[in-house]
Amino acid sequence: MFWNSAITGPVMMFVGFFLIRLLGQGSMTLVPNTLVPQWFIKKRGRALSVMAVGTFASSALFPPLNAWLIESFGWRSAWVILGVSILVLFIPVTVWLVRNQPKDVGALPDGTPHKKPGDEEISGEISEVSWTLKQAMQTRTFWFILFCVMVPALVNTAVTFHIVSIMDMKGLGVGIAATILTVMAVVGFPTTFLTGYLADRFSIHYILAITFFGHILSLVLLFFTSSPLLAFSFAVVWGAVNGFERIALNIVWPNYFGRTNLGSIKGLAQTVMVIGSALGPLPFGIFFDLFGGYQEAILAILIFPVTAVILALLSPKPDPFEYGVTGEE
Template sequence: MTFKKIGSNFYYGWMIVFIAGLGIFFSGPGQTYSNSAFIDQYINDFGWSRSQVSGVYSAATLCAGLIMMFVGRFIDRFGQRTMMVTVGTLFALACFFNSMVSSIWMLAIGFFLIRLLGQGSMSLIPSTLVAQWFIKKRGFAFSIMTLGSFISAALFPIMNTWLIQTWDWQFAWRFWGVALLVIFLPFALFGVRNKPEDMGLVPDGKVDAKKKKSILGAATADPAQEDWTLREATKTKTFWFLIACIGIPAMVNTGITFHIFSIFDSQALSLEVAATVLSLMAVVGIPMSLLAGYLTDRLPTNYFLIAIFLIEIILLLLLMVTTNVMIAILFGAIWGIANGLERISLKIIWPNYFGRKYIGSINGIGTTMIVLGSAFGPLPFGYGFDLFQSYTPVLLVTLLFPALGVVFAFLAKKPSKSELKGSY
């Protein structure tokens, strides 16, 4: 494979964006929008209750989340290429394991593996990779990468439903395991380079005459981009406000997505409508993510977090009255707008606020919070429905969290290292 150097019309960072987007796409088997298609299959085949499956899913996700901070450190230590190949291989094996589930304990192990390797690692690694290759164009690059996420969210519910109905749920898991090995791994192995400096390039692909002399040095970075260590970042109030902000959408979205088929069924809407809403959310999110990518290069990122939480409040209220197809379509469209903002803002805010040198460790903590938030999302919905035979009480209580998120996002201003003076 031939790479183009400085002066070429093609910047290899865009190839990196493509591979990162492919990685985000193949995080699908570990995401809740994919797993939701299997839940009723487990309940019907093994006789487990919805509370049992929800509890196992939450516990497995919680355990996976606690490990994600170490994955971030491994990225900083071993680099994105090594981690992407290793995680991709293990993730394929995890899919094959899930095709053999026959007990609640095997289900717990299977959920743990796909949440750690898929939802967590296969989302974290591409995000840290793109952050290394772009600074000025970071928002746009992230929006292109995120197309992989929306295509994944649009395709997986429909594909899984078709694979399960045509063959069975075991075949569906094996299908994605093979796809990871045959499609994703070759790109990760042969195409990924950890950072532009490894190829004699600089972030964003543009360099002036003076910077050419220091092409392999740290002077190529934007002077406005301060590189924070994890220890330094944790000493700022902003870091902890962001941690809270990032966990809330994960909890709300995972709770809704995990039970979306059951929620719609309780409101006399078909499984096909639920699958369509999941796909519509992804389709609407695509242009919204492109717009968000453009705007995040120009506006403070925490403004987008505020918008996300306000829209989530509307979504929760709307879901309580989604009793016909038209309202369901409206719900899916608004959900897509929220996700378009969320999938860019929650990824880009870490390198924008804390630089790119230690982005693996810092973003690893953020991803831990995302996974932990998603761990607690399904459980109250499952127990609430078993207790009240309705999702309305849980939806009402859940409104509290995005309301708090608005406050935290407003306070999460970009920090400066001058804040650290006197803190040691």
């Protein structure tokens, strides 16, 4: 942020935005989504739902806050203020409160203060067998889920980047596009709690399949959108889908492959997601140049969630003993 406050040309801008992307969307997304599953097993879905509150709150808070800072102090000072806020607020809180695993403070997951007889036997579908990244990569499920986690990043980024232009092409204007993004955030917020509740009770691959059915429905609605009512319907479905995927895509890795090597496994998944988000907007731009609109692009991108539904249904939790994985966490 301090670097970006001193930008004087395109090279510095490239470096600055590369670092923001790497350290922001990359590291600062990976770390909490790896940290929270270390602390919860039975209540993992609900814990991730609570964590998602921060995501939706920041989506609502920071755009107007940033606009106010820029208008009041200028964009360079806005970067400095945000950088100072991290130094003063977030770093001390992290050092003071955050611990990597429950065992670091003599506790067990799910808030158990100390081990009691029978605590080592944790019921439910959540595996406490530790897979390494190499062992996980030997399973078909790993590669199917890896494709699945790429799809939302690709589809959502493509639609978000072009939503203003899409609505304009449909004769609905910028105001409708802004309303869609607001409605999406409002609907997604409570949906995460429902998803967390379901994720603690049902196999996660079914929840993933529901998520991608939602993606298909939202894209079909977007294709046929021609009025504010249909645009609102699209926003509601899209918001619900975002609520589902925020939980399902983060809980699937610890549920399937355990916690010990979660960082390396999710690190690879995060890389694939970033690649998907980087590539997503490109075909929409190409289709616009070729056909003068986005309808063909919407139809073409449907192939990704359709494929993801099939792969999700074919991806129940792998049996560790089938692959010779016996390490208990």
